[in-house]
């Protein structure tokens with residue numbers, strides 16, 4: 359088959375799976391052919407090798423089964439960086455970029471020591487360190503594959519000398535006033551909504567019956583880990599804002615702010631120790 363027919367085949371096959379079937383088909387073919395999308399589109403009439411055609415059709419089938427696009431290519435763009443993301447690790451979300459932007463803004467280009475709880479691909483801490491050259495930090499996670507992935511990403515962005523990643527539950531950390539900034543995107547999806555998750559790790563998303571399970575402990579522990587005037591910045595779900603504010607006030611945080619994302623949903627909570 360030629361390039362054009364394959365792209366049309368992919369587009370048709372992915373119609374019911376995604377809002378952007380044409381784009382995904384083009385990108386999948388570029389991935390198989392190891393060529394940029396523009397280059398693929400420039401050779402519409404050329405024939406594709408049978409092995410590449412077969413491979414492309416297999417990937418289209420995988421995508422048809424609901425596998426997220428990022429798990430097929432093992433890549434996801436976040437904060438202008440190209441993150442490696444294998445199956446088993448949460449795919450970075452565009453709305454989380456706001457958390458990083460907020461952390462970078464609050465750091466004023468100064469040297470900060472940052473803790474990222476539940477780091478996953480490392481997308482939050484690594485992009486923070488990428489945009490704040492003076493800072494360093496620690497990322498923890500309770501998933502082996504996440505720690506391995508985050509280390510790999512640190513290496514590819516040349517950040518390994520400014521960040522450590524360790525397998526650890528935050529409840530087992532013995533820090534006391536060391537960190538300038540604590541960030542986290544904890545699991546906050548309601549258990550009920552996690553039933554239909556077949557590809558992404560439930561552990562990274564399931565926040566219990568109301569999605570709130572992780573916050574009270576996280577907010578309290580982070581307070582202990584932060585130095586005086588240190589800042590907590592966390593991702594939350596819309597609808598939780600009042601409960602989060604209460605929890606933060608109760609713990610002793612001041613200057614609490616809850617920010618909305620571009621979709622107008624409450625997404626980020628921050629407070630100062």
Ligand code: GLN
Nearest residue numbers: 543544545546547562563
């Ligand atoms: N925003 C993510 C989603 O809705 C949830 C991320 C999380 O639980 N931390 O898929």
